[in-house]
Amino acid sequence: MRSHETTETAETMILREADVTCTPVMGVIELLPLCNMNCRMCYVHMSKEEMDAQGRMLTCEEWLSIVKEACEEGLLFLTLTGGEVLLYPELKRLYTEISQMGVVLEVKTNGTLLDEEWADFFSENGVQRIYITLYGKDNATYAALCGNADGFTQVMRAAGLLKERGIPFVFDCSLTPDNIDQLPELYQIAEAFDVPLSVATYMFPGLRRGITSQEQYRLAAEQAAEAEVHGCQPVTSPQTARETLAKLRNAPKLKGRTGFPCRAGRSVFNMNWRGELLPCGMFLEPRISLLEHSFRECWDFMVDACQKIPQCQACIACDLQNLCQVCPAVCMTETGSTAGRPEYMCRMTEYRVRELRKIAAKK
Numbered sequence: 356m357r358s359h360e361t362t363e364t365a366e367t368m369i370l371r372e373a374d375v376t377c378t379p380v381m382g383v384i385e386l387l388p389l390c391n392m393n394c395r396m397c398y399v400h401m402s403k404e405e406m407d408a409q410g411r412m413l414t415c416e417e418w419l420s421i422v423k424e425a426c427e428e429g430l431l432f433l434t435l436t437g438g439e440v441l442l443y444p445e446l447k448r449l450y451t452e453i454s455q456m457g458v459v460l461e462v463k464t465n466g467t468l469l470d471e472e473w474a475d476f477f478s479e480n481g482v483q484r485i486y487i488t489l490y491g492k493d494n495a496t497y498a499a500l501c502g503n504a505d506g507f508t509q510v511m512r513a514a515g516l517l518k519e520r521g522i523p524f525v526f527d528c529s530l531t532p533d534n535i536d537q538l539p540e541l542y543q544i545a546e547a548f549d550v551p552l553s554v555a556t557y558m559f560p561g562l563r564r565g566i567t568s569q570e571q572y573r574l575a576a577e578q579a580a581e582a583e584v585h586g587c588q589p590v591t592s593p594q595t596a597r598e599t600l601a602k603l604r605n606a607p608k609l610k611g612r613t614g615f616p617c618r619a620g621r622s623v624f625n626m627n628w629r630g631e632l633l634p635c636g637m638f639l640e641p642r643i644s645l646l647e648h649s650f651r652e653c654w655d656f657m658v659d660a661c662q663k664i665p666q667c668q669a670c671i672a673c674d675l676q677n678l679c680q681v682c683p684a685v686c687m688t689e690t691g692s693t694a695g696r697p698e699y700m701c702r703m704t705e706y707r708v709r710e711l712r713k714i715a716a717k718k
Contacts, residue, residue, distance in 0.1 A: 366432065369431065370618060370622050370623070373429065373618075373621070373622035374618055374621045374622045377621050377622070377658050378428070378429040378622060379425060379428055379429055379430060379622065379623075379624050379650075379654050380429050380430060380431045380432060380622050380623075381430075381431070381432040381433070381618070381622060381623045381624075382425065382430060382432070382433050382434070382623065382624045382625065382626060383433070383434045383436060383624075383625045383626065383636065384418065384422075384433065384434070384435055384436070384626045385399070385436055385437060385438070385625065385626065385627045385628050385636060386412065386413075386418075386435060386436070386437055386438065386440055386443040386446070386449075386628060387406075387412050387437050387438040387439075387440075387442060387443050387628050388400060388401040388405075388406050388437070388438045388628050389401065389402075389403060389406060389437070389438045389439065389442055390437060390438045390439040390442070390465070391439050391442065391465075391467060391468060391503070392439070392465055392467065392497075392501040392502055392503045392506065393501065393502040394490070394500060394501045394502075394529075395500055395501075395531065395533075395572040396500075396529060396531055396558050396561075396571065396572045396573055397561070398559055398560070398561035398562070398563050398564055398566065398637075399437070399438060399563065399564075399636075400438065400564075401438075401564075406628075409629070410628070410629040411629075412443070412628055413628070413629075413630045413646075414445070415445035415448050415449045415452075417630065417646065418449055419449065419452055419453070421626070421630070421645050421650060422453050422456065422458070423456065424649060424650035424651070425650045426456050426457070426458065427650075428650055428651055428654060430458060431457075431458065431459060432458070432459045432461075432483075433453065433458045433459070433460055433461070434460075434461045434462070434463060435449075435450065435460065435461070435462050435463070436462070436463035436464075437463075437464075437628075438628070439464065439465055439467075439468065440462055440463060440464050441464055441468040441469065441473060442468070447476060450462075450476075450480065451480055454480060454481065459483045460482055460483055461482065461483045461484045461485070461486065462477070462482060462484075462485045462486070463485075463486040463488075463527075464485065464486070464487060464488075464513075465487070465488045465501075465506075465510070466487035466488065466489075466509065466510040466513040466514065467503060467505075467506055467509035467510060467513070468509075469485075469487070469509075469512075469513035469516065469517070470512075470513075470516070471516060474513075474516035474517060474519075474520055474522065475520075477517075477520075477522050478520040478521075478522055482522060482523070483523070484523045484524065484525065485517060485522060485523070485524040485525075486524070486525055486526075486527050486553075487510060487513060487514060487517075487524055487525070487526055487527065488510075488526070488527045488528070488529070489510060489526040489527065489528050489541055489544065489545070489552065490506065490528065490529070490533075490534060491506075491507060491533065491534045491537055491541075492507070492534075492537045492540040492541060492544065493507050494506060494507045494508060496533055496534055496537065497510075499533050500531060500533040500534065514526075514548050514550075518548055518549075518550075524550060525550050525551045525552070525553060526541075526544070526545045526548075526550060526551070526552045526553070527552075527553050527555070528541055528552055528553065528554045528555065529555045529558060530554060530555065530556050530574060530579065530582055531558070531572060531573060531574065532572075532573075532574060535574060535578070535582055535586075538554070538582065538586045538587070539586075541554075542588055552588075554582075554583075554586075554587050556574070556579040556580070556582050556583040556587070557573075557579060557680060557700070557703065558571060558572075558573035558574075558579075559571075559637050559684070559685070559688045560688040560689060561688075562637070562639065562687065562688045562691075563637075563639065568688070568689045568690070568697075568699055576699045576700070576701075576702035576703040576706065577702060577703070577706045579703055580702075580703045580704070580706040580707040580710065581706065581710070583707060584707055584710040584711060584714070585710070591711070591714055592714070593714055593715055593716075593717045593718070596711045596712075596714040596715035597715045599678065599711055600678075600708070600711050600712065600715055602677045602678060603674065603675065603677050603678060603708075605677055607671070607676055607677065608676055608677050609666055609670060609671045609676055609681075611666070612665065612666055612668075612671065613662060613663055613664055613665055613666060614661055614662050614663075614664060614666070614683075615634065615635075615661055615664065615682055615683055615684075616682055617635075617682060619634035619635045619661060619684075620634045620657050620658055620660070620661025620662070621658070621661070623635075624654070624657060625638075626645065627642075629644075630644060630645045630646045631643065631644055631645065632644075632645055632650075632653040632654070632656075632657055633657075634657060634660075634661050634664075634684075635684055637684040637687070637688055638683075638684055638687065639687075641656070641657065641660035641661070641664075643656050643657065664683050664693055665683075665693050665694050666683060666686075666693065666694070667681070667683075667686045667693070667694050667695060667696055667697070668694065669696040670686070670696070670697075673701075675704050675705065675708055678704060678707065678708055678711075679700060679701075679704040680700060680703075680704075681697060681700050681704075685697050685700050
């Protein structure tokens, strides 16, 4: 789970309007599954041999053609990611030409390859925001978790280069058994750069890599919820806890028996490295090839398919659903079925609500 700002921005206003008209205004391109690190909890990373066995990366020309069609259907905001996005061979050309289409671009990177040349490139070409993953407070953590003994030094260099040039960036952090005890230090690092730290306490099982919920490298459900309630900033106050718990009285977020409670398949989409359109990066199905069909055809297919995806009946009946991060993607990756009850998420939510009630009871 990630914390989000509640103030509505122009971007969220546009997305809210697009939800009504099912206009694809925001997307993600996963340019490649290759990475220079091998993080223990990653659900994307493949070796070159694994990638070649499943397909090929699209060329710059192919992506530009797809993005041009998407722009004609309403695309305004696009995130470029990977794998490690800076490894994509024609990223600079792709970036500049998409930017010239009027699309607002963000980039997600692990930061280890972001040198002066890349910092100058983003400074000269503009970027809405760069997300840099911060996996630990030192090189030892990066060695244990990511297989990169110089990772922390490289990320600090990247952050410094962006800061020097005034390029907007934030730190992303995925909490795992290797770094959960470092959370206070990670916030201090972000504070030193005067940028936000966005902390993910829930790790999706790596269904795309054949990793089950039992095999996924992550915290115990209760430990993840504990970190979310007591470890993340700002610290949960009694007033905040009461306001959060009040959401339980709202209309159920799972209003129907099918579809996503989020914007997937309504105004948001994901495109994987093989050129397939999906509702989000966690899903394997439904999907459709953007190389074989027009973007319009693919989007119409996705809107229709997403509306038919069944939701878990146990989740629909649950009194805690408004404080739960459950969605068809969670159910699918946790159980192998969108209709399956995600026990890990259930435990995480039950513990979170228990702790919030304890805090809310304080004066």
